[in-house]
Amino acid sequence: MSKTLYDATIMQLKGRALEAYGTLEMLFKNPAAVPDHTAWVDEIIKHTRVLAENENAMITLQQYFGNRFNPPAPEQAPQPAPVPIESSPPGPAGPRREEE
Numbered sequence: 029m030s031k032t033l034y035d036a037t038i039m040q041l042k043g044r045a046l047e048a049y050g051t052l053e054m055l056f057k058n059p060a061a062v063p064d065h066t067a068w069v070d071e072i073i074k075h076t077r078v079l080a081e082n083e084n085a086m087i088t089l090q091q092y093f094g095n096r097f098n099p100p101a102p103e104q105a106p107q108p109a110p111v112p113i114e115s116s117p118p119g120p121a122g123p124r125r126e127e128e
Contacts, residue, residue: 031097034089034093034096034097035097037089038086038089038090041082041083041085041086041089042082042086044078044082045078045079045082045083045086047078048075048076048078048079048082049079051075052072052075052076052079055068055071055072055075056072
């Protein structure tokens, strides 16, 4: 399997899941969006199943093939804290007088 095919599959699954999520959000905010007012629960169940199916498929694909196409970043050694640079002391106090 190529990385392009893997990425395309992940994106399609993510898109389907987001579409189902958006529909669920709409149903909860505006139940009148369902023409048959007796089918609210059935519509919610239908789109919840689509959401779960696509999310689970995406997670499974990432679990078994994710490391092949997206290897984990190498761990870097912790960097020491930067040492503050001492600045020169401020100039003389008070306003400067211009020479006349």
